[in-house]
Structure formats: structure tokens, C-alpha cells
Amino acid sequence: MPRGIVGDELVVNGSKIWTSSAHLADWQELLVRTDPAAPKHKGISWVICDMQTPGIELRPILIMTAPGHHHFNQVFYTDVRIPLSNVVGEVNDGWNVAMSTLGFERGTAGMLENIRYGAVVERLVDMARQRLGASALENDDIGQRLAQLRAEVTAVRAMTYRIASRAAIAPPGSEASLARAFFSQLQQRIRRIALDIIGPDSIELPEDDPWIRPYLRTYSNTIAAGTSEIQRNIIGERVLGLPR
Amino acid sequence: MNLLPTEEQQQIVDMVRGFLAASAPLERLRPDKFGQIGNPDAALWPKMAELGILGLGVPEDGGGLGLSAVEEALTYIEFGRALVSVGVLGATLGAHLAARTMPDIAAAIMAGTSAVGLATPRGAVAGDDGIFSSEFHLIEANEADFILLLSSDAIALFRREEFSRQSERLSMDSHMRLMRATLENGKPLSWSSVKDGIDHARANLLIAAYATGVAEAALAGAVDYAKVREQFGKPIGSFQAIKHKCADMAIAAEVASCQVAFASVTLSKNSDESRFHALASRIVAVDSALKNGATGIQVHGAIGFTAEVEAHLFVKRAHLIDFIGGDQRVQKGQFIGADAVI
Numbered sequence: 291m292p293r294g295i296v297g298d299e300l301v302v303n304g305s306k307i308w309t310s311s312a313h314l315a316d317w318q319e320l321l322v323r324t325d326p327a328a329p330k331h332k333g334i335s336w337v338i339c340d341m342q343t344p345g346i347e348l349r350p351i352l353i354m355t356a357p358g359h360h361h362f363n364q365v366f367y368t369d370v371r372i373p374l375s376n377v378v379g380e381v382n383d384g385w386n387v388a389m390s391t392l393g394f395e396r397g398t399a400g401m402l403e404n405i406r407y408g409a410v411v412e413r414l415v416d417m418a419r420q421r422l423g424a425s426a427l428e429n430d431d432i433g434q435r436l437a438q439l440r441a442e443v444t445a446v447r448a449m450t451y452r453i454a455s456r457a458a459i460a461p462p463g464s465e466a467s468l469a470r471a472f473f474s475q476l477q478q479r480i481r482r483i484a485l486d487i488i489g490p491d492s493i494e495l496p497e498d499d500p501w502i503r504p505y506l507r508t509y510s511n512t513i514a515a516g517t518s519e520i521q522r523n524i525i526g527e528r529v530l531g532l533p534r
Numbered sequence: 535m536n537l538l539p540t541e542e543q544q545q546i547v548d549m550v551r552g553f554l555a556a557s558a559p560l561e562r563l564r565p566d567k568f569g570q571i572g573n574p575d576a577a578l579w580p581k582m583a584e585l586g587i588l589g590l591g592v593p594e595d596g597g598g599l600g601l602s603a604v605e606e607a608l609t610y611i612e613f614g615r616a617l618v619s620v621g622v623l624g625a626t627l628g629a630h631l632a633a634r635t636m637p638d639i640a641a642a643i644m645a646g647t648s649a650v651g652l653a654t655p656r657g658a659v660a661g662d663d664g665i666f667s668s669e670f671h672l673i674e675a676n677e678a679d680f681i682l683l684l685s686s687d688a689i690a691l692f693r694r695e696e697f698s699r700q701s702e703r704l705s706m707d708s709h710m711r712l713m714r715a716t717l718e719n720g721k722p723l724s725w726s727s728v729k730d731g732i733d734h735a736r737a738n739l740l741i742a743a744y745a746t747g748v749a750e751a752a753l754a755g756a757v758d759y760a761k762v763r764e765q766f767g768k769p770i771g772s773f774q775a776i777k778h779k780c781a782d783m784a785i786a787a788e789v790a791s792c793q794v795a796f797a798s799v800t801l802s803k804n805s806d807e808s809r810f811h812a813l814a815s816r817i818v819a820v821d822s823a824l825k826n827g828a829t830g831i832q833v834h835g836a837i838g839f840t841a842e843v844e845a846h847l848f849v850k851r852a853h854l855i856d857f858i859g860g861d862q863r864v865q866k867g868q869f870i871g872a873d874a875v876i
């Protein structure tokens with residue numbers, strides 16, 4: 291089977307797992323090996339691929355949030371031909387392109403989520419005030435934890451401002467992992483406290499459920515776009531300069 | 535909103551950092567340099583006064599340099615990094631309060647000739663219409679002419695004589711002087727309530743900035759050590775168990791420093807949001823200082839448990855500043871009772 295550059299086309303054979311929303315997408319970003327002889331980060335190209343191209347097949351993957359939920363896919367490629375003009379950056383320089391898009395995914399792309407999570411915390415505060423009473427909340431363990439979460443989600447917004455301030459000077463680099471690692475775990479703590487406020491009814495999964503599915507979804511936050519452990523490796527080695 | 539220091543702000547940071555590196559290196563707190571009990575920094579105040587540091591944020595017509603809360607917060611991060619005696623907080627906040635109505639007292643504080651100790655409540659404070667009664671801890675008060683009282687409801691400047699039954703205590707953070715004392719219907723020279731004005735927000739912001747410096751210094755000490763200490767033929771920083779602890783410390787320090795920067799901007803603009811953001815900064819930054827102080831000891835192993843390196847100092851100073859004006863439990867209770875600013 292031919293692979294790599296053939297004339298003015300890239301011929302792709304193989305498979306890729308965990309592609310989010312491939313079943314909904316018109317296009318996808320694809321990192322493909324174009325120089326099999328080069329060492330691991332070299333010889334990769336970043337190309338944009340039309341999902342309608344012949345030879346692309348999907349296997350849906352169900353996820354843990356609720357029965358039947360479909361989020362990502364395994365994608366199979368059989369002799370998929372993509373015009374070379376779809377390569378972004380230089381051929382064989384895809385790693386650098388991917389690192390700059392990932393920098394944005396880990397850094398600035400989270401901005402909207404940060405703001406949204408501020409509102410989530412306020413909904414939790416309202417719910418806790420209703421259930422426990424506003425003055426009881428001030429002395430309750432749930433109130434203490436909510437105060438901490440409220441302060442932390444406020445700080446995340448400040449972290450985003452700092453990332454934006456840095457991005458005005460240079461594209462986001464390894465420091466983006468500081469905010470990313472913090473925010474992904476903070477989201478888990480925020481969603482987790484909902485169950486403590488709701489109490490026993492949180493084992494139900496109602497049709498219009500606003501809390502349980504989002505809670506379960508946060509388990510992916512410390513995995514996708516680089517796990518928390520990988521983020522900590524990056525912080526340790528590239529931000530703090532610790533040895534490998 | 536730009537959350538990086540401007541060039542002029544960076545120059546101030548460098549000036550303060552250079553001064554502290556020369557006059558107050560962390561090694562001064564080692565037992566063979568100073569001993570373990572007392573305040574090693576009393577001699578710093580006049581020198582800091584000369585550089586204008588004690589009246590940095592006081593308006594020019596009040597005799598200060600007229601810089602903003604942003605510059606004040608940046609210098610307090612440096613004070614935290616160097617573990618400067620927390621008496622400095624008494625001077626800064628006392629100068630702010632005095633400058634409005636008592637220019638002579640403000641001038642003496644900013645000149646470093648009158649020291650200001652801190653009073654922090656040991657229980658509930660009775661204080662209506664500016665008359666205060668309670669039991670307090672006095673911090674760095676031995677040579678002070680004035681005492682700055684900080685509770686979660688009020689900030690007030692007293693003459694030291696107003697406090698009765700002053701008796702010395704040894705402190706967990708032994709690099710300072712601690713007393714117990716009582717106020718019975720004490721009348722302050724000047725005061726303001728948490729509800730009116732920005733004094734309380736400034737107090738929380740500066741405590742947060744100091745805590746950020748503590749968190750950063752604990753991180754720096756742990757990372758430096760993890761690069762040089764070798765076990766099993768490798769630097770310990772190459773083990774993920776240690777590397778990830780250091781990464782968590784870096785995250786904690788970044789969280790604190792970003793929220794301090796944000797809160798300092800809102801305070802410099804006299805924004806209504808500044809009280810909320812200053813309190814948020816205090817909560818995250820004190821948390822970071824406590825966590826980094828503790829983790830820093832673990833990263834050092836047994837040497838971290840000794841008085842011969844700095845690691846143990848950070849967690850003790852973090853506990854001390856936590857209690858100034860009400861600990862995390864009190865602050866969080868107040869914070870969750872307030873309306874959010876989103």
C-alpha cells in the first residue's frame with residue numbers, strides 16, 4: 291500500500307483513536323508520518339482533511355457520562371488521498387505546528403470555560419444557600435469548600451488574563467500548562483461538590499439533569515489534551531528546569 | 535487588562551529585591567547567624583524608609599510616594615520571599631490610616647522612627663462605633679509606639695499604651711516577638727470598618743501578596759534542592775514523585791500571583807470589586823503558602839526538618855499570616871456570605 295507523498299497528494303493509511311466529534315465534523319486536523327526514517331518528533335506533517343474523502347470510516351466510541359453517549363471515535367483511513375496544498379506549515383514540520391495549536395488549546399482556548407465555571411460556582415452557592423440556609427452556610431464545611439472554590443475560580447480568570455498578557459508578546463508556551471493543570475482539577479472539585487449539596491438524590495439521572503452528567507464528564511478533563519501527569523512533567527522540566 | 539508588570543514596575547521590584555538580597559538574605563534566619571528567637575529585621579525599617587518603601591502607596595499629599603496598590607503588592611511579594619518581619623504590614627497600613635488625619639504620626643512611621651506592631655484577635659471582638667474590647671496577640675510590638683489592629687471586621691490604629699496586660703509569649707514562628715494583651719474599651723487614633731472603604735481590602739491584598747512571596751520562595755528552595763540532591767545515582771528532581779510535587783508548588787504559586795495581580799489592579803482603580811478580589815486573593819494565596827511550605831519540607835527530606843536550611847520557615851510564617859486578622863475559616867465564612875462579582 292502506498293503511504294506518504296505521492297505526486298501532489300498525501301496518501302494516508304492507518305487508524306487514529308479518540309477523535310472527538312469526528313461523526314459531526316466536516317474537516318479534521320491530521321498529524322501524519324511523512325518521513326518514516328526520521329526520529330519520533332521529526333518527519334510528521336500537519337494536514338487538514340475533508341471528512342467526505344473516500345476511504346474514511348468511523349467506529350463510534352461510547353463514553354461514561356450516560357448510556358448511549360457518543361463523543362469520540364476511532365477513525366480508519368484506507369488509501370485516503372489529501373491534496374498536498376492542505377498541509378499547514380512545512381512538510382515534515384507538523385510537530386511544531388501541533389505544539390502551537392496545543393499551546394492555544396491548553397491556554398487561551400479555555401477562556402470561555404473559565405467564565406462559564408464562575409457562573410457554575412454561583413449556581414452551587416445559590417443551591418447551597420437554599421438547602422442549608424445562608425447563615426448556616428458560613429460555618430458549614432460545604433460553605434468553606436464553596437468559598438475556596440469561589441476564590442479559586444476567580445483566580446483562574448486572573449490566570450487567563452495573565453496568559454493573554456503573555457500571548458500579546460509571544461505565543462503560549464509551557465507556562466500554559468500551569469493554568470491548564472490547575473483548571474482541569476478545579477473543574478472536578480467544583481462538579482464534585484454538587485453531589486454533596488444535592489445529597490441522596492444525586493444517584494438519580496433525570497432527563498433534564500444539570501449536575502450529574504457534567505460531573506461525570508469532568509473525569510476526562512485531567513486526561514484530554516495531555517493528562518495531568520504529562521502537564522506536571524512539562525511544568526517540572528520546561529518551566530522549572532528539573533532534569534528528565 | 536495587562537497582568538504583567540510594566541517596565542517601571544519591574545524596576546521597583548528589582549530595586550526592592552536587590553536591597554533585600556543585600557540587607558535581608560534568607561540565611562540571616564539560620565541559627566548560627568541570628569539565633570532562633572526574636573526579630574532580626576528591626577534595623578531594616580530606617581533603611582527601607584530611606585528608599586521610600588514604607589510609604590510607597592501613601593498619596594503624595596500624605597507624604598508618601600503616591601504609587602498604586604499594584605506597586606505595593608509587587609513589593610509585598612518581595613517581602614514574603616525574603617520573610618521580612620510582618621511588622622512591615624503595621625508600618626504600611628498604619629501609615630495609610632495616619633496619613634489622612636495625623637500627618638506627624640504618618641511621617642514618623644514612614645521615616646522608620648516609629649514602629650507599628652500588629653494586634654490580631656484571639657476571640658470575638660466587641661467593637662461598636664469605634665470602641666474595641668477583646669483579647670489579642672500583639673506581633674512585633676515590643677519596640678512599637680503604635681499598634682495596628684486587624685480583625686475580619688475592622689482595621690484600627692492605636693497607641694500601644696491602650697493595650698493592657700501585655701505579656702510575652704514564645705511563638706511557633708520564633709523569628710518575631712509575640713505578646714498577649716487586652717483592650718478594654720480601647721479608643722483608636724483612627725479606624726475604618728470592613729464595610730466602608732478600601733483599607734481592609736488593602737490589608738487582605740498585602741497579606742495575600744506576602745503569602746504569594748512565601749509560596750514562591752518555598753518553591754524556589756525546593757526546586758534548587760531537587761536539582762542538586764542525588765539519590766540512587768540521580769538528582770531527586772528527575773523522580774516524578776518529586777517533580778510532580780514541585781509542579782504542584784509552581785501551580786499554587788502561579789494561582790496566588792495571578793489573583794494578587796488582578797486584585798491589585800482593581801484596588802488601584804478604586805473599583806467596587808476590589809474587596810471581593812482582595813479577599814479571594816487572600817484565600818488562594820494563604821492556601822498556596824501553607825501548601826508550598828509543607829511540601830517544601832517533604833522535598834528536602836530530613837534536612838528540611840532541621841533549622842539549618844530555610845524550608846521550615848515558610849510553613850511557620852504561612853501559619854502566622856493566616857491568623858493575622860482572622861484565619862482561613864473566618865475569611866471563607868465571610869467570603870461565602872458576600873455577593874459574588876462575576
Ligand SMILES: Cc1cc2nc3c(=O)[nH]c(=O)nc-3n(C[C@H](O)[C@H](O)[C@H](O)COP(=O)(O)OP(=O)(O)OC[C@H]3O[C@@H](n4cnc5c(N)ncnc54)[C@H](O)[C@@H]3O)c2cc1C
Pocket residue numbers: 307308309310311361362510513514515516517518519520523774
Ligand atoms: C474526552 C476526550 C477527548 C479526546 N479527544 C481527542 C481528539 O480529538 N484527538 C486526539 O488525538 N486525542 C483525543 N483524546 C485523547 C487524549 O489526547 C489522550 O487520551 C491522552 O493524551 C492520554 O493518552 P492515553 O489515553 O493513551 O493514556 P496513557 O498515555 O495510556 O496514560 C494512562 C495513564 O498513565 C499516565 N502516564 C502516561 N505516560 C506517563 C508519563 N510519561 N509520566 C507519568 N504518567 C504517565 C497517564 O497520565 C495516565 O494516568 C481525547 C481524550 C478524551 C478523554
